[in-house]
Amino acid sequence: MVPRVQKVQISRRAVLAGAAAVVVAFDPVNIGWLTAADATPGIRVPGLDGELLLDDASRTAVAEDYGQIVHRKPLAVLRPGSTRDIQKIVRFANEHGLEVAMRGQGHSTYGQSQAAGVVIDSSTLSTIRRVTRTYAVVDAGVQWLDLIRTTLAAGLTPPVATDYLGLSIGGTLSVGGVGGASSHHGLLVDNVLALEVVTGRGELVRCSPTVRPDLFHAVLGGLGQFAVITRATVRLIPAATTARVYHLTYPDLGSYLAAQRTAVTDGRFSYLEGQAVPAADGWSYLLEGVEYYTPPAAPDDDGLLSGLAPAGVEITEMPYFDWLNRIYDLVQQLMALKLPGPWINLFIPDESVEQYASTVLANTTPEDAGGVVLLYPVRRELIHQPFVRLPSSPVVFLMAILRAVSPPDEAATRRLIGINREQYDQAVAVGGTQYPVNAIPLTPADWRRHYGPQWQAFRTAKRRYDPKQVLTPGQGIFE
Template structure:
């Protein structure tokens, strides 16, 4: 389906009424007095087959939960209207940006999915900040801000993600060692709470709500607008690719450069080799505009077995995987991803043990391994291990050709590896294909769990929002209906 904008989002048959007896949306108003007319919208609520089918799945192609309707909002007030309507009539609601979840997280079985792609206006770009709607892609924001010589200090590897979706989970990238996650670089939000209130929140205004929503998995409010930090941007990136024969050589080098902060960007990969094993690659970069960096200083003490150095335009580097991701997404392959945060002290043991059985076929795509520092991470909803340093291990699997049994096997492996990481004091970056129930989420949040429950009770008391995450016990429709 082609990306939607305000010019083409009116293609579906518009809903005009709701029948509470059957929980069905109606495209014409019947004479039956039990039907309830839908309040006026600036956008549209649609029930056409194409829209429902798209909203029933996601990038992972593993879970299929069909909504009863899709809202294509023309304004934030449309989100208010539908969330309030959901509260009144026992429905659930989930916001969906670019659909890049992997296990049904943004789906609403028999509920309403809010397609935020029609909220995609960049309202303002200033030297230190940008004000954007939730459906704006980071790609579009960075293109626009670079025209003014500024950009977000942190970027995820894939830029075609929505601002709202990314801020709901965290937003980690190669510059997080210096600047934290994208949620740490967010100044203000405009949100619709689960009880249908349109609220502006920040560190100084409605702080409890602000902290609950950033990294809050859509459990407390729907993000409709965000103000994010910008910084002066370079024009060029010098990228260093260092290869190591053993994973412990890689992690030792990564710890060295993390400790002195010599690179602006730091990541790493497990790269498949021809002998069905892996090479271990440190990927790093330094930004510049006029004066290139000193290679000798930057590479001192690292001793790789292989080295490649290349200069690329800064935007080209940030957007380096866009075409590849678009090609993979077009194949509609099952994507049982796993992203975990491992304590520094446990990383070598866990990853070395994993590599005894992990094959390139099991990795199934991109396998990332890199450290970052805990100090710049300030948002309490994003759970990371204790200690000053932790590693991200990301197995961004794709099952090709599609095979349900193979996908289930890999999800079971995800469950087992996650349990191992938990036992070592690790956590998850919650964009995964994992079998989780509310008891697992209670473990994930640890001592923050009571605050999470209080926030849910305060901002979404009827449990309307984002049921696909499975964070809370299911509340029956009867219990939600007044």
């Protein structure tokens, strides 16, 4: 007789750790974990330094993400006490046909960090190991907010920061990491010096541009398909103390894009972003340029604004950290509301951006945008990781509609996901690609098209490092 699988609840958690383990075996028939009382026919599980949480509350908490669209409850949640725990669980998953996904801060929008097997909660691996004048060594679960606070105490900063600093370092490096300073320094993945990872085979590997470079470059922007990032060495540069912020307004898309092209080409601002803003008769446009500096030096306002021809100018100042962390509280408030977030993030080639953006915005109401519409350029030559797919033009524009459905409405959310798919197809038709943090229903054929000439290398890396396709199934890349 097959033993009954028990749901174990002990102070909201069941602990799998050494001799004191409550859960001692896995039942591959009923797909569940067994206690000592009924585990004789089960498969023994490895002893761990951390915890395996089986209670419903813990599993439900990781069955959702920022997007609040896909909900997939795992069999268990691993809170690792060491990198060894991740190795053991990944090897165990290989042996018994389980899926595994690493979860940082759960900021994906369409179930990308979910799995039906075991979800690894990286927040227990959150130590800043070392800070030097040129780099920091950090665990994957460290948030950028905590790293930047630490490095600023030494007068240092990562070259690029995402707009929201509450993301985990491991999660961001698995995707790419784009921000306003990408116009000078590329993506966050272009500012990594070394990694420690656990491959889909359960092997612990340290890699860099000179040691196992194939794995290093595959993992950065590899969407968690080949290995779990457990530690990273990230580049640091001297930090300024002050941010002078220039908000330049434009009444039409053409003049806005011309100003953005000028600014990104000559690199006049330390930080360059921008967005479309709802207006009475459609959309207006806001170029957001920032110059970082340390007094007594000061920016040349006239020089920075020369040739940009805005309709309006607003200049403000704030401490450097306050600028980097300006939206943290807002995002935390939005997360608490649990609003569906069917985001779409695309890279559009320079030669197509005006036509594409004007068409999309003409058919997008402020209600359907539901949040922020980002539109700003980056220089392609600064972005080097092979699996971050970009259009071929020297300048590419990120267009991101960060939708929020308020109040939550399933039908409205599904309609917007359908629109996302249409806008994605339109972008691909003009040479665009996706920045893969989206709520877009994609097939394996779509992913093959996305990777294009890199698909063979992507598939080869998967076969080499995760041949049983254990890792990160939520992306839906493979059959």
